[in-house]
Amino acid sequence: MMTKKQKQQMKKILHYGICYIAVPFLLELVIESLSRKSVMGGILYFFDRPVLCLFNTLIIMLTVSVALFFKREVFVYTLVSAIWLIFGVVNFVTLHLRVTPFSAVDITLLESAISVSGHYLNIKNIIMIVIAIVVVFVSMSILYRKAPKHEHRTQKKLILSGIAVALLAGCIFFIRSKSNSVQALATNYTNISEAYENYGFVYCFTNSIIDTGISKPDNYSKESVDDVLNTLNVSTYTTDTGVRPNIIFIQLESFFDVDMVKDLELSKDAIPNFHKLQKSFSNGFLTVPTVGAGTVNTEFEMLTGMSQRDFGTSEYPYKTILRKTAAESICYDLKQLGYASHCVHNNEGTFYGRNKVFKNLGFDTFASMEYMNGLEDNPNGWKKDRVLTGEILKTLDSTQGPDFTLGLSVQSHGKYKGFSVEDAAIRVKKVPESGDKDSYQYYVNQLSEVDEMIGNLVNALEQRNEKTILVLYGDHLPSLDIKKTDLKDSNLYQTQYVIWDNLGLKKISKNLSAYQMYSYVLNKLGIHEGNITKFQQAMKKNTKTYHNDLKMLEYDMLYGEQYAYNGTKPYTETPLQMGTYPVTVTNVERNDRGYLVTGSNFTPYAHLLFNGDEVSTEWVDANHIQILETLEYDQDAANEQETASPAPTQETTSDADADQEEKQKEEEAIPNAFIVQIQTDGGTVLSDSEPLKWEDTSLGKETAK
Structure with a gap:
């Protein structure tokens, strides 16, 4: 018969066995069941x-x-367990909203996710999420105060805890190095789902935290890099035609040929313009690195010629290396030939950090939706793509020389479920067994409007007396729960492209x-600038x-010693201008409603500052903003400004963003000055106009009198 002490020891062993062995097994079962949307699937x-x-x-x-190492063991144990459970639930929700699962990089994309949450979540969903967050926070706060804690930590227990953790780590390391099934992930994660x-x-998920960037090649050295460059077969390059046409890439959101879906029947062709172009111009299938989401990874490959598969598991280079390092791109390559590079995108300028990343990809201008007028919403709140035609033509008119323009569409973005289509131009007669008819009907009708934009753009380009190449391609398949068996080509990672x-x-x-597209297009013109470009044009993909x-x-180029560039950093960030044309303020005058601001390139996202403070305004048109409050001219501040010594010139720093912020603060501090800022819906300042002093306006002339 066991003594009381022995019973206590057995009880303690049982307690630790349940907590540190049984519960993790249960958590794994729950998490995998959520991932597969089925308890049986988890089992x-x-x-x-x-x-x-x-x-x-x-x-x-x-x-x-x-x-085990904390005095508040119960609290820390519960917190870590809760985090894993929350991650499992988030993954479950994520898989319902898109095809790709939840990964560590999504945490870094939280700001972007919040900005588009309104397109996926209704008020009820948001309220439930807020309640859940409050419940978790309150529960953990109560647990922190109420849970028991060890007042005395014996050295023996700490040693035993260390041994237990070391054994667990050893087991993980052993299985990781010896198990072929575990090792396979290292070379087989291009299909994230x-x-x-x-x-x-x-x-x-754990791998997505640890595995980032490009791992150093085993044989990396100057000699190895030189060997790669020396093996390029220059005889395969096409002859330079001497023609420098405008080059336009249009990345079509969630766009693909729905005729590739086996059991989908429509009342009429959803994309007749795209099909017409396919019959007369170069086209084919395009293998992309993502499905259902992850637009910027396709964008990254198209612009740089680099493969996203060489980076970490489900990594977004836009959120990691490209935030701090400039990389070869089609923009930098064409810049050597006198091209200006532009991007137009009818979505937020801060989405995926494009307003910062584009500086490191060589763009000269970036016109996001905040710089556009005439925007229209579709039923899900995404901006319709028809606005892109005029914005793209505007970039071609903005310079005397040739232009490269990247157009990023957004209209056919998900989600698709829950939106009725009144008087739909295209009716869905039949969908795949796994598909939702209403979702397909909403999607194909959005697709049809995107196709109209394609037709309008091609017609507009045909009327211009400028040589032009237009590349149209889908960034990934839509998040319609499409399975491989639903497709005629059985490939979820293929869309289509056409080159007009x-x-x-x-x-x-x-x-x-x-990642082969831009070099392929440039090769048609005999353009061979840049190492990545030359490599893609000279090498055959099927070589070992x-x-x-x-x-x-x-x-x-991104992580090494730049041997290919003789040890010198080859690219530096460009002074990206937000908006194809800058916002300017030229005058402020009185009118019957107060004051009217005159300038250029104003949009509904324009905010007016006077004396550094935002004033109430009403957007009138691209050239006028109405001020809705009384302005007070500060004579004392004006006198101080006249007598003040010039500010000392600051030395240039390497932090361009910090320099820009400092300059912005200095301009906002100018007394009696008018500044127009373009801001996102979230209040992020994208750009501001040059200050216009009161003295230089019609108001100033009145004051002088």
Whole structure:
């Protein structure tokens, strides 16, 4: 018969066994069930892939075991367990909103996610989320105060805790190095959705935290980089035609040929203009790095010629390396030939941090929706794409020389469920077994309007007396729960592209990856600027060394010693101008409503500052803003400004964003000055006009009298 002390010890062992072994197994089951949207799916995963399930469970065990070292063990244990459960729920919700699962990078995209949440969540959803957050916060606060804590930590317990954690870490390391099923993730995660399904949420999510950037090639050296460049077969390059046409890339949001869906029947063709172009011009399938979401990774590949697969699991280079490092792109390559580079996008300028990233990709101007007039909303609140035609033509008119313009559409973005289409131009007669008829009907009618924009743009370009190449492509398949078996080509990572031109180029049918597109287009013109460009044009994708050599060049430029550029950083950020044309203020005068501001390129996102403070205004048109309050001229501040010594010139720093913010603060501090700022809906200042002093306006002339 056990003594009281023995019973207490057995009870303690049972307690730790449940907490640190049984609960992690249960958490793994719940998380995988949520990931598969089925309890049975989670159970079957345990039996189908026992080693991977054990590996995922050990990761959870290791993280909750951190609680052993804290006095508030119960609180820390519960907190870590709750975090894993919350991640599982977030992944479940994410999979309902898009195809790709939740990863660590999504946390860095929180600002962007909040900005578009209104397109996916209704008021009821938002209220439920807020309530859930409050409940979790209050519960954890109460637990922190009420949960028991160890007043005395014995050295023996700390040692035992350390041994337990070390054993767990050792098991994880052993399985990671010895198990082929676990090791497979290192080379087989290009299909993120399948990776999460095969290897489990916990392992993939953890890997997405640790695995970022491009890993250093084993044979990286100056000699290896030189070998890659020396093997480029220059004889394969096309002859420079000497023609420098305008080059336009239009990335069409969630656009693909719905005729590729096996069991989809429509009342009429959803994209007749796109189909018409396919019959007469070069086209083919385009392999993209994402499905259902992740637009900027396709965008990244199209602009840089680099493969996203060489980066970390589900990484967004826009959120990591491109925030601090300039990289070769089609913009930088064409800049050497006198091109100006522009982007127009009928969505927020801060989305995915484009207003900062584009400086490191060589763009000269970026006109987001905040710089556009005539915007229209579709039923889901996304801006309609018809505005892009005029904005793209505006970029071509903005310079004397040739232009490269990237157009980013947004109208056909998800979500698609829950929106009725009144008097739909296209009726859906039949959908795949896994599809939702209303969702398809909403999507194809949005797609039809995007196709109208394509037709209008091509017609407008045909009427211009300028040589032009227009590349139209889909960034990824829409989030319509499309399965491989629903598609005729069984490939969720393929969209379509077509290349229209008025140069008389020969029609060619060719399948490409997104990172091969821009070099392919430039090769048609005999343009071979830039190492990545030359590499993509000279190397054949089916050669044994293709991907390794491309990775070598990518690593060298972004993370290495720039051996390919003789050790000198090859690219520097450009002074990106927000808006195709800058916002200007030329005059302020009295009118019957108060004061009227005159200038150029005003939009409904324009905010007026006077004396550094925002004043109440009403947008009138592109050239006028009505001030709705009384202005007070500060004579004392004006006198101080006249007698003040000039501010000392500051030395230039390497932090361009900090310099810009400092300049903005100095301009806002100018007394009696008018400044027009363009701001996002969230209040982020994208740009501001040059200050216009009171003395230089019609108001100033009145004061002088």
